[in-house]
Amino acid sequence: MLSAESIKKIDREITKYPADQRQSAVMSALAIAQDEKGWLATETMDFVAGYLGMPPIAVYEVATFYGMYNLQPLGKFKITVCTNLPCALSGANEAVAHFRKKLGIDFNETTADGKFTLKEGECMGACGDAPVLLVNNKRMCSFMSNDSIDQLLEELSK
Amino acid sequence: MINFEIDGKPVSVPKNGTVMDGANQLGIYIPHFCYHKKLSIAANCRMCLVQVEKAPKPLPACATPAMEGMKVSTHSGQAVTAQKGVMEFLLINHPLDCPICDQGGECQLQDLAVGYGASSSRYTEAKRVVANKNLGPLISTDMTRCIHCTRCVRFGQEIAGIMELGMAGRGEHAEILSFVGRTVDSELSGNMIDLCPVGALVSKPFRYSARTWELSRRKSVSPHCGLGSNLVVQVKQNRVMRVLPRENEAINECWLSDKDRFSYEGLNSEERLRKPMIKHGGEWQECDWQTALEFTANGLKAVKEKHGAQSIGALCSPHSTLEELYLLQKFIRGLGSGNVDHRLRQSDFRADDHVQGVPWLGMAIADVSRLKSALVIGSTLRKDHPLLAQRLRQVVKQGAQLNLINPVDDDLLTKVANRAIVAPGSMAAMLAQVLKAAAESKEVEVPDGARKATSTVSVSDTARAMAASLIDNKPAAIFLGNLAQHHPQYTDILVLAQHLAQITDAQFGVLGEAANSVGAHIAGATPDRGAPDRSGSLSAAQMLGMSAASADTAGAAAQPCQAYVLMNLEPELDSYDPGQATKALSAAELVVMLTSYKSQAVMQGSYADVLLPIAPFTETSGTFISTEGRVQTFNGVVAPLGETRPAWKVVRVLGNMLQLDGFDYETPDQVRAEILSAAPDVSSRLNNSLGGFAVGDTGQKGGGIQRIGEVPIYQADPIVRRAESLQRTSDAAAPVAWMAGALMDKLGIQHGDNVRLKQGEGEAQLPAARDDKLPVDCVRVASAHPMTAGLGGMFGEIVVERL
Numbered sequence: 001m002l003s004a005e006s007i008k009k010i011d012r013e014i015t016k017y018p019a020d021q022r023q024s025a026v027m028s029a030l031a032i033a034q035d036e037k038g039w040l041a042t043e044t045m046d047f048v049a050g051y052l053g054m055p056p057i058a059v060y061e062v063a064t065f066y067g068m069y070n071l072q073p074l075g076k077f078k079i080t081v082c083t084n085l086p087c088a089l090s091g092a093n094e095a096v097a098h099f100r101k102k103l104g105i106d107f108n109e110t111t112a113d114g115k116f117t118l119k120e121g122e123c124m125g126a127c128g129d130a131p132v133l134l135v136n137n138k139r140m141c142s143f144m145s146n147d148s149i150d151q152l153l154e155e156l157s158k
Numbered sequence: 159m160i161n162f163e164i165d166g167k168p169v170s171v172p173k174n175g176t177v178m179d180g181a182n183q184l185g186i187y188i189p190h191f192c193y194h195k196k197l198s199i200a201a202n203c204r205m206c207l208v209q210v211e212k213a214p215k216p217l218p219a220c221a222t223p224a225m226e227g228m229k230v231s232t233h234s235g236q237a238v239t240a241q242k243g244v245m246e247f248l249l250i251n252h253p254l255d256c257p258i259c260d261q262g263g264e265c266q267l268q269d270l271a272v273g274y275g276a277s278s279s280r281y282t283e284a285k286r287v288v289a290n291k292n293l294g295p296l297i298s299t300d301m302t303r304c305i306h307c308t309r310c311v312r313f314g315q316e317i318a319g320i321m322e323l324g325m326a327g328r329g330e331h332a333e334i335l336s337f338v339g340r341t342v343d344s345e346l347s348g349n350m351i352d353l354c355p356v357g358a359l360v361s362k363p364f365r366y367s368a369r370t371w372e373l374s375r376r377k378s379v380s381p382h383c384g385l386g387s388n389l390v391v392q393v394k395q396n397r398v399m400r401v402l403p404r405e406n407e408a409i410n411e412c413w414l415s416d417k418d419r420f421s422y423e424g425l426n427s428e429e430r431l432r433k434p435m436i437k438h439g440g441e442w443q444e445c446d447w448q449t450a451l452e453f454t455a456n457g458l459k460a461v462k463e464k465h466g467a468q469s470i471g472a473l474c475s476p477h478s479t480l481e482e483l484y485l486l487q488k489f490i491r492g493l494g495s496g497n498v499d500h501r502l503r504q505s506d507f508r509a510d511d512h513v514q515g516v517p518w519l520g521m522a523i524a525d526v527s528r529l530k531s532a533l534v535i536g537s538t539l540r541k542d543h544p545l546l547a548q549r550l551r552q553v554v555k556q557g558a559q560l561n562l563i564n565p566v567d568d569d570l571l572t573k574v575a576n577r578a579i580v581a582p583g584s585m586a587a588m589l590a591q592v593l594k595a596a597a598e599s600k601e602v603e604v605p606d607g608a609r610k611a612t613s614t615v616s617v618s619d620t621a622r623a624m625a626a627s628l629i630d631n632k633p634a635a636i637f638l639g640n641l642a643q644h645h646p647q648y649t650d651i652l653v654l655a656q657h658l659a660q661i662t663d664a665q666f667g668v669l670g671e672a673a674n675s676v677g678a679h680i681a682g683a684t685p686d687r688g689a690p691d692r693s694g695s696l697s698a699a700q701m702l703g704m705s706a707a708s709a710d711t712a713g714a715a716a717q718p719c720q721a722y723v724l725m726n727l728e729p730e731l732d733s734y735d736p737g738q739a740t741k742a743l744s745a746a747e748l749v750v751m752l753t754s755y756k757s758q759a760v761m762q763g764s765y766a767d768v769l770l771p772i773a774p775f776t777e778t779s780g781t782f783i784s785t786e787g788r789v790q791t792f793n794g795v796v797a798p799l800g801e802t803r804p805a806w807k808v809v810r811v812l813g814n815m816l817q818l819d820g821f822d823y824e825t826p827d828q829v830r831a832e833i834l835s836a837a838p839d840v841s842s843r844l845n846n847s848l849g850g851f852a853v854g855d856t857g858q859k860g861g862g863i864q865r866i867g868e869v870p871i872y873q874a875d876p877i878v879r880r881a882e883s884l885q886r887t888s889d890a891a892a893p894v895a896w897m898a899g900a901l902m903d904k905l906g907i908q909h910g911d912n913v914r915l916k917q918g919e920g921e922a923q924l925p926a927a928r929d930d931k932l933p934v935d936c937v938r939v940a941s942a943h944p945m946t947a948g949l950g951g952m953f954g955e956i957v958v959e960r961l
Contacts, residue, residue, distance in 0.1 A: 042337075042338045046337075055320065055321035055322070055324075055337075056337040056338075056340075057321055057322065057323065057324035057335075057336060057337040058321055058324055060324060060326055060337050060338070061324040061325060061326055064326035064327045064328070065326075065327070065328045066328075
């Protein structure tokens with residue numbers, strides 16, 4: 001189901017916890033699975049559940065609780081803009097408006113070319129850099145003025 | 159102990175006790191939804207907020223540890239304000255559909271809203287709506303009503319042993335659901351309905367059929383598994399509408415298995431027999447009681463005159479009451495025959511000459527919750543005795559060890575320390591290994607009765623681990639399950655287990671298959687023991703003309719009767735060898751059936767001559783003696799259906815008609831008094847030990863492919879077989895022929911192929927299915943099912959052919 005390389009990564013995560021508590025690695029395992037597949041299909045979650053020896057529904061609970069897990073296929077780049085208070089006060093709403101205009105999509109939508117998906121995010125713990133956004137859960141971008149957004153989109157479009 | 163105060167009253171709770179424990183002790187009610195005494199603490203409903211002196215804010219009583227000198231107020235201004243605030247939030251999204259909600263009238267949210275809710279809502283925004291889920295044929299959902307207490311989720315994880323429901327999403331989007339469209343298949347799932355404090359999970363069979371306040375609540379006892387679970391049967395207009403658990407900490411706690419809860423549908427089945435029927439010239443005709451009883455009495459008289467009293471036999475069900483079984487055996491013995499038996503699924507009766515008492519659990523049910531080690535032989539425990547399995551699951555979680563010797567390896571939803579999955583023919587040998595290992599470890603001699611069996615086996619590591627588990631962990635117990643009791647080598651297994659229990663100083667129990675398995679022995683519904691001339695005291699197998707399982711038993715020749723009285727039985731589903739049973743019955747001159755149902759098999763079959771409609775457990779008073787020896791008497795909860803009569807009355811009248819002595823009872827109380835006056839102390843008659851039986855060679859019996867014929871959970875007795883909703887669950891799926899991959903390859907069969915199964919003259923066609931956990935050269939084919947009723951014995955050789 002998952003590649004040998006992903007399995008190896010998951011095994012490494014499992015070693016961080018006591019031997020009888022494999023399920024502690026569920027969050028990292030889901031992240032690794034998502035990195036490989038792009039999103040978490042039911043079968044993928046089923047596989048992770050079987051691999052960690054936990055009930056599938058418990059995996060589903062985790063996957064639906066956190067915003068970084070994609071339960072549907074998304075565009076190549078998922079842009080998650082924080083809209084919590086500090087970011088909003090520092091221009092997050094303007095940033096979102098700029099994305100809407102530039103990409104022609106709203107939150108939870110994907111551009112026609114399948115490149116970008118726009119998501120609304122919660123506090124990312126970097127309020128001093130507001131407004132902030134995440135690209136594919138991994139890359140944090142700070143002080144997102146309209147110019148910085150244009151630059152980012154141009155870079156990603158290449 | 160920790161001493162503290164609630165509402166000015168002093169209370170002390172053990173270390174780790176909570177404020178809620180203290181309040182329960184004092185009888186002070188703190189409103190709550192998510193807290194449940196049998197489940198872990200979640201503290202997520204926040205309804206139980208109370209004021210604690212010096213605490214800066216209200217604290218949840220269920221999750222706040224009691225502390226020395228703490229002063230708690232449950233009804234102070236701060237506490238009540240907090241509780242009202244929580245209630246306002248809980249009601250924000252809750253629909254106002256109480257008038258059509260099945261929970262209405264017994265809803266905790268509704269009740270507490272009376273005390274803590276405001277008369278109007280300040281919330282004017284849109285309410286959220288949650289899509290309903292299909293959780294299977296037993297639980298109906300209205301998920302918008304859910305208040306996210308997670309009791310159902312915790313029940314699955316902690317009690318049922320399988321997490322089938324979970325809470326997905328977060329915040330406003332949180333909802334209870336099963337993993338992408340799966341159903342809830344636990345055999346304890348109905349308890350989630352009781353646990354749900356609102357109307358989100360309600361009973362599907364009961365849905366919209368009555369308002370709860372219209373129902374009268376009557377006490378009863380479950381007629382299914384041997385536990386004797388206590389019931390509240392709810393009745394409307396003389397019809398059983400619903401069954402709920404009656405709390406009894408010593409038996410079923412506050413739970414009920416789905417079989418006990420939903421089988422009531424079988425009581426209202428279309429197949430219920432309402433009037434007596436006689437077969438005239440191959441045609442069934444309804445008649446009145448007088449005609450039917452005269453026909454029966456004259457028929458029995460004629461057979462007695464022609465063939466002698468000893469050609470009359472009575473077969474009865476351990477699901478019948480003590481009084482019914484007692485009167486039936488008294489009736490047969492009054493006629494001059496000792497042919498009476500209730501053990502239709504048993505095949506090995508060699509123990510009969512050696513028994514010293516009535517087989518029973520060997521301990522109180524509640525003591526199972528104190529075990530540190532258990533060896534279960536021949537049982538998929540969670541299907542045979544769901545609530546006993548639940549108790550074992552809890553002790554295993556606390557560190558007890560469960561060991562298993564069984565021919566099938568179904569998931570028991572609990573940790574199994576050591577398991578030996580062996581062919582039926584090797585179970586006794588496996589047990590002999592454990593016995594040998596235990597004797598070696600304790601440095602004692604194997605008792606004489608088991609020496610031959612242990613001398614031929616070599617001890618495996620698994621056997622050694624099982625013996626060590628029983629020796630090192632006390633208290634320990636050994637249980638013989640249903641499958642062991644049906645096994646052709648039951649006596650060998652029983653004796654080996656008995657010696658093992660003695661050597662390891664473990665308790666030893668035989669799990670009662672049916673509600674009245676112990677009671678049937680107490681009632682005397684077994685053939686006379688030790689009679690020098692076996693004729694006139696035949697066991698069930700002999701009466702039905704089955705060749706004895708073990709040829710070395712003296713006097714076990716098959717001797718079919720000329721007249722049979724069957725009580726509460728469907729022989730094609732309730733006997734060890736249904737093919738042979740039907741054959742023996744068809745050859746008899748007279749077959750009288752006291753039954754609650756007119757099954758297709760009887761209506762179209764040729765064996766029965768007269769049908770007398772008798773009342774099921776809800777329509778008569780009676781007594782069950784549970785597997786722990788507990789005597790429980792219950793009353794009828796509804797009037798008998800149609801012209802149905804309680805079986806004890808029917809047998810009494812037959813006794814009068816045939817002018818037998820001692821059939822002048824007016825009430826079942828008199829019958830019960832007569833039974834129990836002879837031996838008022840039932841517990842003194844319970845004893846699993848056999849005296850002076852020596853086990854022979856336990857080597858692999860029989861060649862070829864062996865059948866493993868267990869009884870499916872929802873096929874065990876006539877009532878549950880007609881419970882429509884249970885019959886739609888995954889546990890009631892049509893039987894298939896399970897085989898390990900190696901055997902399928904050998905026979906050239908693919909998963910899903912149709913195969914022909916043959917045992918003697920009987921055959922059946924089933925799809926094949928693969929289960930690599932089965933032992934080699936075994937095929938698992940469920941018994942007690944119409945699709946396999948044409949086959950032979952539940953164990954023994956079977957031929958598998960590709961179609």
